[in-house]
Amino acid sequence: MKAIPYGRQTITDEDIQAVVEVLKSDFLTQGPHIATFEQKFADYVGAKYAVAVSNGTAALHLCALALNVNEKSNVITSPITFAASANCIKYCGGEVFFADIDPKTFLLDITKVRALIESKPKGFFSGIVPVDFAGNAVDLEAFRKLADEFGLWIIEDACHAPGGYFIDSHKQQQNCGNGNFADLSIFSFHPVKHIATGEGGMITTNNPALYENLLLLRTHGITKNATQFQNEASEVAQGGWYYEMQELGYNYRITDFQAALGSSQLERAAANLERRRVLAKQYDAAFENTAIIKPINHPGNAYHLYVIQIKDRLGLYNYLKENHIYAQVHYVPVHLMPYYQKQGYKKGDFPLAEKYYEACLSIPMYQSLTDDEQQYIIETILKFVK
Ligand SMILES: *Cc1c(COP(=O)(O)O)cnc(C)c1O
Numbered sequence: 001m002k003a004i005p006y007g008r009q010t011i012t013d014e015d016i017q018a019v020v021e022v023l024k025s026d027f028l029t030q031g032p033h034i035a036t037f038e039q040k041f042a043d044y045v046g047a048k049y050a051v052a053v054s055n056g057t058a059a060l061h062l063c064a065l066a067l068n069v070n071e072k073s074n075v076i077t078s079p080i081t082f083a084a085s086a087n088c089i090k091y092c093g094g095e096v097f098f099a100d101i102d103p104k105t106f107l108l109d110i111t112k113v114r115a116l117i118e119s120k121p122k123g124f125f126s127g128i129v130p131v132d133f134a135g136n137a138v139d140l141e142a143f144r145k146l147a148d149e150f151g152l153w154i155i156e157d158a159c160h161a162p163g164g165y166f167i168d169s170h171k172q173q174q175n176c177g178n179g180n181f182a183d184l185s186i187f188s189f190h191p192v193k194h195i196a197t198g199e200g201g202m203i204t205t206n207n208p209a210l211y212e213n214l215l216l217l218r219t220h221g222i223t224k225n226a227t228q229f230q231n232e233a234s235e236v237a238q239g240g241w242y243y244e245m246q247e248l249g250y251n252y253r254i255t256d257f258q259a260a261l262g263s264s265q266l267e268r269a270a271a272n273l274e275r276r277r278v279l280a281k282q283y284d285a286a287f288e289n290t291a292i293i294k295p296i297n298h299p300g301n302a303y304h305l306y307v308i309q310i311k312d313r314l315g316l317y318n319y320l321k322e323n324h325i326y327a328q329v330h331y332v333p334v335h336l337m338p339y340y341q342k343q344g345y346k347k348g349d350f351p352l353a354e355k356y357y358e359a360c361l362s363i364p365m366y367q368s369l370t371d372d373e374q375q376y377i378i379e380t381i382l383k384f385v386k
Helices: 013-023 032-045 056-066 084-091 110-118 140-150 208-218 256-266 269-286 313-322 351-359 371-385
Strands: 049-053 074-077 095-098 127-129 153-157 165-167 173-175 184-188 201-205 306-309 360-363
Touching: 013 256, 032 049, 032 201, 032 256, 049 056, 049 208, 056 084, 056 153, 056 184, 056 201, 056 208, 074 084, 074 110, 084 095, 084 127, 110 140, 127 140, 140 153, 201 208, 269 306, 269 371, 313 360, 313 371, 351 360
Parallel strands: 074 095, 074 127, 127 153, 153 184
Antiparallel strands: 049 201, 165 173, 184 201, 306 360
16 A cells, blocks of 8 residues: 655646756756746745745745844744754854743744743843744734834744734734745745745745845855945956855755746645645544544644644554554654753753643645545544544
8 A cells, every 4th residue: 555644745747847848948047937936936925025045944044144143142933843943043153042832832932932031131132933833823913023022033934834824913814924024934845845846945025135135145145236246346347257255155046947846836835725724624523522632723724734632642653654654743842852952951941842742743734635545544543542
């Protein structure tokens, strides 16, 4: 029988055709498909600007650089996330602080964040990295208020939530990554995420200055735009080869064929998201009145993951594996990673995150999962529970 993973990409003939066309063209990297993909993605999430990069981690690193994270920066994030949400601060020499999660949403608990901020002198913290974990959108309106009160910036890690949203206090839908509340938002196009480009990432923002800076940092800090040149006019006037490296940037570019794949995938993103929501409803119904704790059901959930909680998590994980269903755990709390333990964190620091981790299991959730496959997964889980 075919193995069922917890998540996987879907590649259509149109996707393949889109990539092949680029391979036959003059541009492999830095071609015209990058700007097209950026524009389409910005439109999809409702942001003004988008910058495509080589992966989600590079997106986080560039955001930290653009916000001047340095040795004096102290930044707060969630222990229940992929390590990269925290690592981007360390890349720039800053210090990472965690606050515990809300046990119902599994998201960074804003009351814990406030308590942490207030426990230090004013000006101690410089930013917050909230994570739209599993596809559940953070209430960024509330986080923006808190951030403004203390002069902090926000990087929204929206890797799990393209197409996700929350409803603000004026009953308006606020899409993840739309730039209305976060200074910068980031996405990943790793194959297990909603949109796959192999490796790939995106930053969205409504801030033109940050946008210009990100473009520079993405490609070595080099500009060929004459209106931005800083050197004497006599040097600049030499010829068409002239460019300037103005800041210490990186090569975090995406390739043109990945961007073409991204644009092609984006055509189906809304339909795929609907499919994920249907699958979630079907799981919800199947686990009604069982010992399984279901994830919070919110219409704006983008369901990157469907995370259940169960007492005998290891037992279920192994039983599913015996039956060719490959569930996964998201995540081992970041503060318990040996690297972060060496920074002084230890077991017991964030009890709600640790309790969540003891029981959580991500069961298969991806757009091409068929109803038959899902039925098999449900039956297998219910058999184990009974
Ligand atoms: C996948 C992911 C990243 C990193 O993205 P890559 O493209 O794999 O570098 C960062 N944060 C979260 C929450 C993720 O899920």
